[in-house]
Amino acid sequence: MTTPTPSLTLYSHRNGPNPWKVAIILDELALPYNTVFIEMDGSQKASPYIDLCPNGRMPTLVDHSNNDYTIWESGAIILYIVSKYDTEHKISFSKEMDDDLTGQALQWLMFQMSGQGPYWGQAVWFSRYHPGDKIPSAIERYTKEVRRVLGVIDLELRRGNKEWLVGGKCSYADLSFVPWNWYTDMNFEGTAVDGWREEFPFAAAWDSRLRERAAVKANYEKRGAAVAAAPK
Structure with a gap:
């Protein structure tokens, strides 16, 4: 049975990592979609976007081929996409055939959402964007957490x-970690994250393999172009 071609709109942010997680998944599955960038100028907290996502954050996905079904939160969106459209299990697992692998994949997605995303986000904030004087203790805490999460991934791959x-x-x-991993090299020079590739070679090799995937390369370029084209 052939799955109908979906009609999808991804509400994204040019620089924020979480929307690019979803874009990579869509491109891995060769699903056509339209991207609408929401600017962080108050638009994300006003109609019409707030009518789609009451949290006022990106991403949000609208599936026009499913009665304009609307879903927000990147992890939930990823699970919706693979459940509905990855019928050949290219980047997912058949629950009926192997429930253990399904559970393990969910486990790592939850770890990305609860471990990687929040700690990378706080590390970026305190390292780059916090107004006024730097807070060394906050920078140290969150960059050490970045290093710890990379160590968890390295341990899993190594053993x-x-x-x-x-x-x-x-x-x-794996793919859910990619956009925040981009930030590892962009934002943490001169912090506790320095030298992570040497300390965690299995995680470093895994990151390099991910960066070589066509969907990842394409979205890295699309992100750069979107940032460059942002309204001044």
């Missing part, structure tokens, strides 16, 4: 001598 986190293939569990 299984694995290339990917789950099931011997690149899945949404």
